Amino acid sequence: MALDRMLYRLTYRLGTPRWDTGKPQPELEQLVPGRALDLGCGTGADAVYLAGHGWEAVGIDFAPEAIAAAKKKAADAGVDAAFVLGDASRLADAGVRGEFDLLLDIGCYHTIPASRRDAYVAGAAAAARPGADFYLAGIADPPRLWRLLGADGISADEIKSRFGRFFAVAGQQRKGARLVAYHLVRNSG
Numbered sequence: 001m002a003l004d005r006m007l008y009r010l011t012y013r014l015g016t017p018r019w020d021t022g023k024p025q026p027e028l029e030q031l032v033p034g035r036a037l038d039l040g041c042g043t044g045a046d047a048v049y050l051a052g053h054g055w056e057a058v059g060i061d062f063a064p065e066a067i068a069a070a071k072k073k074a075a076d077a078g079v080d081a082a083f084v085l086g087d088a089s090r091l092a093d094a095g096v097r098g099e100f101d102l103l104l105d106i107g108c109y110h111t112i113p114a115s116r117r118d119a120y121v122a123g124a125a126a127a128a129r130p131g132a133d134f135y136l137a138g139i140a141d142p143p144r145l146w147r148l149l150g151a152d153g154i155s156a157d158e159i160k161s162r163f164g165r166f167f168a169v170a171g172q173q174r175k176g177a178r179l180v181a182y183h184l185v186r187n188s189g
Helices: 003-013 026-030 045-052 064-077 114-127 144-148 156-163
Strands: 035-039 056-061 082-085 100-106 128-139 167-175 179-186
Touching: 003 064, 035 045, 035 114, 045 056, 045 064, 045 100, 056 064, 064 082, 100 114, 114 128, 114 156, 128 167, 156 167, 156 179
Parallel strands: 035 056, 035 100, 056 082, 100 128
Antiparallel strands: 128 179, 167 179
């Protein structure tokens, strides 16, 4: 098992990671229900929120501890959200298939090694219906330890070069010193 995976699993075993606020992203409140995919869902706050607001929500994460917590959170909330143990850069292998109206990635992509990022993008594109919204947020400039684990962060140039074939950039904003968020829309072709 890769060192980065072991660290994430250990973090979830020790309790709630500091990145897991337990609250959904504010952008979700204005969307019309459909089918949603939460990539790197962690303990499922966003998927549970969406399921509670009429969405058919699916979350995927590679940490079994996070998936177990997400399932418990959904059960406690009395909502029907599906959670899949798997790699977000290998959606088809995990049995996750489109078409989704909304894709959400809050803190997953920036941790994926460069060698798996094209597979992640291709899988996300295959899962998104034409016109689907994709909200992607992550660290633009990760700390040194993260870089040693293969997390290179994300930049506007990378988003355009890797995602541009499949998605148009509809918006970008800084959220603090290191966090950046992108709103992508799936091209029709």
